[in-house]
Amino acid sequence: MAAIGAVGIVAVGLGLMAMALGIPRVETFLLVFVLLVGAIGWRLGRGPAIAATVAFALISDYFFLPPRAGFGIATVSDVVRLGTGILAAAAVIQFVHVSRRQQILLEKRKDLLQDVSPRIIESLDAEEILNTVAEATLKVIDYQHFRLYRWDEAAERLVLVKSVARAEPYERTDWYTLKLALGQGITGIAAQTRKSFLIPDVSQDSRMVYPVGTVPMEESILSVPMVTGDRLFGVLSLARLGARSLSTEDLRLMESIAAQTALALANAEQYAAAELTIKALATIEALQPTDAGLPEPEVDRRILQGFVDLSQADLATLRVLQADGRYHVGATGGLHWPADDVPMGAPLSQAQVAWLADPRVTAYVADPESDAKLPEWARRGTELAGIKASVFLPMRAGQRFVGFAGLHWRRPRWLRAEQLRRLQLVAAQAAIALDTRQALGRERGRAEALAELERARREFMQIASHELRTPLTVIRGYASLLEDGSLGEMPPAARQALRTLMDKSTEMRGQVERMLLLARLEDGAGLPQSTEFDLRTVVTDAVDRVRPQVELKQGQLDLKLAATPMTVLGDPERLATAVDNLLQNAVKFSAEPPRIEVTGNRENGRLRLLVRDHGIGIPAAAHARLFEKFYRVSDPELHNVVGTGIGLYLVRQVVESHGGRVDVQSRPGEGSTFEIDLPVAIPGAAPPE
Numbered sequence: 001m002a003a004i005g006a007v008g009i010v011a012v013g014l015g016l017m018a019m020a021l022g023i024p025r026v027e028t029f030l031l032v033f034v035l036l037v038g039a040i041g042w043r044l045g046r047g048p049a050i051a052a053t054v055a056f057a058l059i060s061d062y063f064f065l066p067p068r069a070g071f072g073i074a075t076v077s078d079v080v081r082l083g084t085g086i087l088a089a090a091a092v093i094q095f096v097h098v099s100r101r102q103q104i105l106l107e108k109r110k111d112l113l114q115d116v117s118p119r120i121i122e123s124l125d126a127e128e129i130l131n132t133v134a135e136a137t138l139k140v141i142d143y144q145h146f147r148l149y150r151w152d153e154a155a156e157r158l159v160l161v162k163s164v165a166r167a168e169p170y171e172r173t174d175w176y177t178l179k180l181a182l183g184q185g186i187t188g189i190a191a192q193t194r195k196s197f198l199i200p201d202v203s204q205d206s207r208m209v210y211p212v213g214t215v216p217m218e219e220s221i222l223s224v225p226m227v228t229g230d231r232l233f234g235v236l237s238l239a240r241l242g243a244r245s246l247s248t249e250d251l252r253l254m255e256s257i258a259a260q261t262a263l264a265l266a267n268a269e270q271y272a273a274a275e276l277t278i279k280a281l282a283t284i285e286a287l288q289p290t291d292a293g294l295p296e297p298e299v300d301r302r303i304l305q306g307f308v309d310l311s312q313a314d315l316a317t318l319r320v321l322q323a324d325g326r327y328h329v330g331a332t333g334g335l336h337w338p339a340d341d342v343p344m345g346a347p348l349s350q351a352q353v354a355w356l357a358d359p360r361v362t363a364y365v366a367d368p369e370s371d372a373k374l375p376e377w378a379r380r381g382t383e384l385a386g387i388k389a390s391v392f393l394p395m396r397a398g399q400r401f402v403g404f405a406g407l408h409w410r411r412p413r414w415l416r417a418e419q420l421r422r423l424q425l426v427a428a429q430a431a432i433a434l435d436t437r438q439a440l441g442r443e444r445g446r447a448e449a450l451a452e453l454e455r456a457r458r459e460f461m462q463i464a465s466h467e468l469r470t471p472l473t474v475i476r477g478y479a480s481l482l483e484d485g486s487l488g489e490m491p492p493a494a495r496q497a498l499r500t501l502m503d504k505s506t507e508m509r510g511q512v513e514r515m516l517l518l519a520r521l522e523d524g525a526g527l528p529q530s531t532e533f534d535l536r537t538v539v540t541d542a543v544d545r546v547r548p549q550v551e552l553k554q555g556q557l558d559l560k561l562a563a564t565p566m567t568v569l570g571d572p573e574r575l576a577t578a579v580d581n582l583l584q585n586a587v588k589f590s591a592e593p594p595r596i597e598v599t600g601n602r603e604n605g606r607l608r609l610l611v612r613d614h615g616i617g618i619p620a621a622a623h624a625r626l627f628e629k630f631y632r633v634s635d636p637e638l639h640n641v642v643g644t645g646i647g648l649y650l651v652r653q654v655v656e657s658h659g660g661r662v663d664v665q666s667r668p669g670e671g672s673t674f675e676i677d678l679p680v681a682i683p684g685a686a687p688p689e
């Protein structure tokens, strides 16, 4: 209705204008009429256009043909004119109808494209993007072969990474063997010029490059470069059998898909780069040589894992410089390392890795098939494993070439500059880890040498104290003969000297005993003797040994022991040394005449021995360290008190080796009480460890 109304108004307007201007020629009107009908057909479709034609015919009859009674067709000429007009209108309507339908179809495909494009953009995984693009493209273009080439920046060539064949002639060919340089083939030209191409019949085009052995066929081809910003990602190519089977509309759609694919790939790449950076950082963190105790193979394995995580290498090996000056395989791995571990390579000499040792080489990217520089051993290995791309990463600590990682892929693979840089970063960190490990090894060697020295020292101490013991016994033997007058009367002055001689030799014997015991304990010797004995005897004897010293200082020593036996299982000699030490300290660290009480009894099923003095006491701060080897309280007043600081250490070692405990209670100026607590011997029981 609107159309007819519009035509009516326009026609009335035109009629009036023609009348006013006196245009007699019907043809002018016919032309305007055809144009108008065409416009209506384009805008509103075929139906309104036909309605408009009928309306025009009636109006023309009324306005433009000479007026007659009734419907105005009278002559043959009228019929011809009207007929021509209607035919012209019909032709225009049909033409408009067809083009409009195409337009609508194209729009529909565009809508479809709108539906699929978010799926292309959404994915962050390059592999997935390629699959989605192949799938989505099929929804809008009925291709028979889809090829997606990626631009390998390192090797400067186009590598086919996705091929989907949907017709027999395409399925027959192994397209993956195709590697195109810029400008090579239609794909190469599209990449070089960054322009898209529609070749209606490739068999007529000499630029087309096929894989070896493929017979050129009659087909249409679309080649569209994928570009974002300035960067070329690759080329999308579609093919369909038959000349002119792909159209310019297809080309436009493909251009849109290619642009989106490039964007998606750029996004995915950025995401992957961020992820890899995080991984690289974690790897570097894990390689920090904090854990000195990590075994060598574990360090190697971790380094290799770091490289594999980062590079997604199919196969990877780590070679490390060993003490023999050769590069040994430290670890192997990778996504496709065979489960039944293949034999490791033999160690490599310096000469065999010289090409990597060159300090100018920071990373070596190789195409094993064509790389002339690759040494024989590397080429042989990569050939055997069917490797298509390799990267060798030297690891240097300062000037030292400590090892290298070989990363290999069985598919065409290239690394972007920043990916390589990331790998180099890990290589640098790995070099530090390896170097630290070697340094630790050297350190360990030094520690072992020190331990050996220490062992020699202990052995010497043991021998020396042993050797001192015998002559000392002889000296003391003669001295006591002199003392008891068996060798005749002595003048009083000599007697006094003899007394001192006896005293000092007692002191010396004590010291020798302590040294001997310390040497034995440090040697890790267990209890040499394990017998049941009465602790009371040991204590009484020790008290008897110290009594002369106490009396010399006009002191007092009280001994109170249980009436019943205090049976202990262990070594009476060592326990005697322990008690001696406590008693001697009690005498030594009393400023005034010593007052010492020794008590021994059974309490709650255990034996308790207390040695109490009223001497100078021990500051609280020193209590915790008192039983450490060589520890002595640092007090200027004690400077002239002789000692070595091993007495209490020995006491604790001996008591603990008997399953007991030693403790102290003391206050400066009030004296000290040392308490030994020992288990009662259970007859027949094994000695405590």
Ligand code: ADP
Pocket: 581, 585, 586, 589, 613, 615, 616, 617, 618, 626, 631, 632, 633, 638, 642, 643, 644, 645, 646, 647, 648, 649, 671, 672
């Ligand atoms: P040494 O007696 O050879 O110095 P010890 O290991 O027997 O070594 O004793 C360590 C330190 O503990 C002594 O130097 C002394 O300062 C302190 N000490 C030990 N026993 C007593 C005690 N009964 N009274 C005060 N201080 C003591």
